Amino acid sequence: MTDAQTEPAPHGNAAPTEETAPAGSAGEADLTGAAAPIKLPESGAEKDGGGKNGKNGAETGDGLIREIMTGSGLVSLLAVVVALLIGAILIAVTDSRVAAAAGYFFAQPGDTFAAMWAAVSEAYGALLRGATYDPNARTWLGQLGIFETLTFATPLILAGLAVTIAFRAGLFNIGAQGQIILGAIFAGAIGFGIELPPGIHLLAVIVGGAVGGAIWGGIAGFLKARTGAHEVIVTIMLNYIAVNLVLYLLKNQLKDPGSSNPVSPPMHQSALFPLLLGPNFRLHAGFILSVLAVIAVAWLLNRSTLGFEFRAIGANPNAARTAGMVVTRGYILVMLISGALSGLAGVAQISGTERSLDAEVAGNIGFDAITVALLGRSTPWGTFFAALLFGAFKAGGTSMAVNADVSIDIVLVVQSLIVLFIAAPPLVRAIFRIKSGPGKTKPAKNTSIVTKSTGGAAV
Amino acid sequence: MSTVISTKSSADNTALRDQLAVRSWKVPIVFAALAVFAVVVFAVFGPEGHATFRLSQEQDAWQLPDLVLPAKASGIVAALACVVLALMSYLQTKAVGRTARWVSSSFTVVFVAGFLIWIIGGTKTQNITLVGLFTGAMLIVTPLVFGSLSGVLCERSGVVNIAIEGQLLAGAFTAALVGSITGNAFAGLFAAAVAGLLVGFLLAAFSIKYLVNQIIVGVVLNVLVAGLTGFLFEKIMKIKVAGATIYNQPPHLPDLPIPVLSEIPIIGPTFFRQSVLGYLMLVLVAGIWFALFRTRWGLRIRAVGEHPQAADTMGINVNRTRFLNVLAGGAVAGVGGAYFTLVAVSSFSKDMTGGLGFIALAALIFGRWNPIGAFLAALLFGVAGNLKSILQLAVTPVDGQFLAMLPYALTILAVAGLVGKSRAPAASGIPYVKG
Incomplete structure (x- = not known):
């Protein structure tokens, strides 16, 4: 349970000086939670997503600006800025030219700063060019990094949606990684194991992948519903079981007999996603699938009865039970859907980019998906754009490693810092001394991101 | 009644x-x-x-x-x-x-x-050296136990510690770096404790002060530490001076065999022929168990973890207790991380903890949030893990991968209540807001 349900309004919050604003907002959020426990935090969150991409017509211009200036939109932006700044400091202080110039810092301090600027601008410049457009690259593929961004974003969108939908029902799905692997195993077994006519084959692969992921997610949902086993623990453990399972299968049933490495045979041509931009680019039809999935999840969460049930369960399982909803069924269903979405991410990997199964098929997508969902504030479209940003980091990170000799690990640092800062709005506000502003008329908006992202539910 | x-x-x-x-x-x-x-x-x-x-x-x-x-x-x-x-x-x-x-x-x-x-x-050869099985297992068991003890300290006071993995990794990296620079293994050990403590500080600051969901902080901290150590590894540890990577050559903590005891078959080589870290592990297991269940300090911590309101009413400062415990837990895990680079192997490599922090979490849960239980669970997981590596080349009736799954599967059974009932401290994971 977060404080929203269990605690009465916490007026005496820890530090009254620097964070009076957030403490007050948390208190108000609690009041709304106490007054109307089943009231869903959806409206504020949805407006955030809509406000950011300028699609929400209902938001008036004045409200929008206020939202951006004082609300979570600004905090998100500042979080990204601070994270990039810390990354820049890391790059600068570890650069060899900076170290050389710092040797005579007191003689010519300008040199040090120039070297710092050179190191940082080189690294971030390469990152940006790699993720979008690089006029100096030799190939088309290298020039139009934007399509690599979309390619990297595809599985992140799908897996991010998986985490998002579970969040909204109050469940913390750390198991996207394992569900992706299971999805890839099922999709692969169909994709290279059997022959089917084109079209039907790809469809079978997609369905198979979704089923594989759903099984793995469903186990966690079932155990949560039946025995109360904490889904965080179960999904973490299932991740590692999945890793060992795929290693075992790659040594035995799914091994390519023609190879000495633990890899599967290549997928049949009919089981692959068609490439959207010809053979020069890796962007595949899985991206379209992921956009469709965003639309479907947005509809499911905001327009369907089932989605309402999920959000109600997420906001307050006891109230949902009192209102006649079957909470256990909700847990199982949402984990099935969440697992299926992760499984689709596995399909995107194996039918889109990897084209055969190996132990690294899930990469780090399952864990990135958690940060994507948090950055996207657990709304479908927010997740979509967060995944695009992280896809850009991945595409640009590779080019940064090659062109600026900055390890791609810095991307992990920046990503995790972004999420840390976003998760703690009071910290960002304290850094920039922002007041919460006059937006107090809509207290629900100032709910902390965590309460919002988890649908205000127990984790 | x-x-x-x-x-x-x-x-x-x-x-x-x-x-x-x-x-x-x-x-x-x-x-x-x-x-x-x-x-x-x-x-x-x-x-x-x-x-x-x-x-x-x-x-x-x-x-x-x-x-x-x-x-x-x-x-x-x-x-x-x-x-x-x-x-x-x-x-x-x-x-x-x-x-x-x-x-x-x-x-x-x-x-x-x-x-x-x-x-x-x-198997084909049909023989195994039990001593090898157990001493090899200790390579896994030692960091596992430190990690689990970190979890015990944090969770008993009501803070979920998913960042064990990150604390171990931070400890391993810092021990290697500081050990290499100073040439002193104990300086490395101390630095590892500080590094773990810093990760613990971040966990505590974000989850206790800023009320960020503890699981989120833990997950993110793992990523942060992995990225940070990976980045610094590339940037600093790969610097070569005269053909050698001078920042990644930590000294080795010496083995200190205990006379007589170390000569007992099987038990001797397993427990009494270790480095100082191995003995520290045994002392900590017993010490933390005693402190938690037999002292006033432990009673307070458990009260904070089970029912913070009641503890607060009795005058215990809930959030300060939690903060200190998370810091202590971080330091313990950091020391455990030092085992990787100061004892097990003598250089740091990227992501060298390889998910052991999560097995430590599993051992903690399988051991029912009890230091001794966690120690026994870690022993079981360690033996299973080492059996897997020993049998890797042999043709066995059961594949090594299934042995590797064992800790995870057992933990799922434990939290699902099929093998005993594993119950977390009641307030674990719930931030406490005085009100």
């Missing part, structure tokens, strides 16, 4: 208890299933030939002969013992509602022994 019961006669009392006692049939059912498995696999389809266990090393004070067991006959004995113990569990559950602890533990021992005989008898 209690007074009513106490006034009744003892016969009534027993009857009432019988009514109230919830008979859980899970244990007998699980035992029965395992016994059937034992009968079928160990006995009926048991491997022919002999399983050889080598017990002694040259250094040992007295040499034990190799233990040679006829695989099939031993399998039959083990299977029969399993059946008998499962029956006893059934009878006990029927009579008093629960299985006695000695029955459960003997069942576990017999089953594991039968399993070992079966798996060794089924």
